[in-house]
Amino acid sequence: MVMGSLEKGERIHLFISCLVDNFFPEVGEAILRVFSNIGLEIEFPKDQTCCGQPAFNSGHRKEAYKVACHFLDVFDKKNGAIVCPSGSCVSMVKNYYAELFRNDPEKLSRVEKISSNIYEFSEFVFQKKESLNLNSAYRGKVTFHDSCHALRELGISSQPRELIKSLRGIELVEMDMADACCGFGGTFSIKYPEVSKSMLQEKTDSIINSGADAVVSTDMGCLMNIKGLVSRKKLPVKVFHLAELIAFEYPK
């Protein structure tokens, strides 16, 4: 299915990702606001859990396989686009499922279908920009952090920036080395916390030095990491998922 052919009122399937589901449900709600604002009907397959990436990236293929099979069962009967607010999960499905299921031809054909049908949030919304309400209630300067997998495995770089620039009352300022890893890397941050912290320190320095009052990205993995240091050190910067910025509302 060509993404641009989605008509108003057409259904999309939301893969929320385990981080948003458990830790950042407000990001999920912001995504719902963005989608319904565009006029999309949303389905949330209720049995979804995770794509399997944490185990896959740590070398535990057996467990990754188990969880990825569940993902296939939940999503592969769906017609219409699957959208996920994390480039890293999308890349797992698009780029690594083929490797995980390489000895399993039956599953591989299911993977192929899903891979051509799954989109990262910002690339999807960018395609629908014409129908998007650009009146975010947020005012100020923001800077954008490229999440590694969205940037390098899905080629997403201009779309989120264009979206931010088109929001009224918001200025985008680039930080130094916006494309440098924040140091998260899943279990890497637990295996080598000292190195991870040093990378993160550089990232938050870049954010602060950009003069922005908020940092925006498209992956809650990176944002969880960045937010972790920002709140520990009480740094003067807010941390948003792109969806939260687009659908920003003042607290009621």
Next chain:
Amino acid sequence: MITKRIDFKKNSVQALANPKLKKALVNFTDRSRASRKKAVSEISEWEDLRLEARRIKEQVIKDLDSYLLELEESITRVGGKVHWAKDAEEASKIVATIAKENNVRNVVKSKSMATEEIELNKYLISRGINTVETDLGEYIVQLCNDHPFHIITPAIHKTKEDISKLFSEKFGVPEYEEPQKLANIARKELREKFLSADMGISGVNFAVAETGTIAIVENEGNARLATTYPDIHVAIMGIEKIVPKFEQLSIFLSLLARSATGQKSSTYVSLITGPRREGERDGPRQFHLVFLDNGRSQIAKSEETKESLYCIRCGACINICPIYRQVGGHSYGWVYSGPIGAVITPQLNDLNKTADLPFVSSLCGACRDVCPVKIDFPHVFLSLRQKIIEQAREKPNPREFMEKIAFWIWGTVFSKPFYYNFMGKIMFFLQCFYRKDNELQRLPYPFSKWTRDKNFPAFSKNPFRERWKKKYQVKGKAPR
């Protein structure tokens, strides 16, 4: 060969504690990234060159045996001699035997990672053969009894002041501040060594199978001097360094210079085809080429990781790596560092002793983007991780055992929605001991590794799936 387990964590913590080192690393990586970027943007056919180089390398590794035989034949035809070495010990022995047979006392060496890998200097010196590095960086490293910090620029961890002090100690000169003066001292010292050398040892950047030509790339002229002035030239090459055709060299020379140092071409590119021929007035009288396997033929057999052998040792992956930028070269525990070190060190050594390294990556993929032969580093990391975990499954140490249990639980919980929902509820209650302002600031081991430096988000009382069920599901869509 590595004899003791590489402890990356310990090494990296030591490196991180050195602010002087961090400053040097930031300066160096900033500079080399910028110059590479500029050099690459200057030629429009960059992507085509990468693709072609990769294609050639795939072909070479696939038919490595026959290319090696072709190269041996070509070298013999032009009057050189080829020696096959299966490991470090054999390679060092070959060089020492050539030296002994020709009564060699003094050896000058140009920069070569293959000779670092087999610790050739140590071997020769312990047999009474004076062996001196002549690349300025390597010379400094040798004088301090240190190891290279980077495969291209071995002494970037030394400041001008360090070197000034070192030269003053070793040569009894004043502590000069000007780099030019320091370079002149080294030049004078090294000139003597060149003039008294009876054997020159070099590495090989590329070896052309059809002609028997070896290419050596450098910026100081020391390699040219070391390979032309002494009577004997011994070159040592990892067996993956082959390029089939002479005309293909230009592709690799361009990729290497621009990726490594941001130059259009290296200052000196020496193309050497055999020893001095009859009627020629200079050049070495003997030319030996050592084929070093040392584990490479095993890598070539692995479908998943053989692309590690496509590497042309430009160092671009090291310079772009956000981890190398924090911890530098010595943390990787062996001669190769950065992403390329993290993938080849475990494959050229005992995997159990080097199992830390494939996990030294956040899988950000910056290395893959700059690699001139398009090595898919994350893919190789992931394959090696799988191999390590599967090996460890049989006889895990306590940490590995804990990790195994944790992932087993994870796999069970995350493949059953019922368990998954239940876990969310349990975690919400368990965390009440740690929650503060909706964040977790101190968690028990192993999560304490996270909360030592930064906060962890709290499990939500109303995860998204619950909110969806309560608020939105009935209507099938979210409110405007």
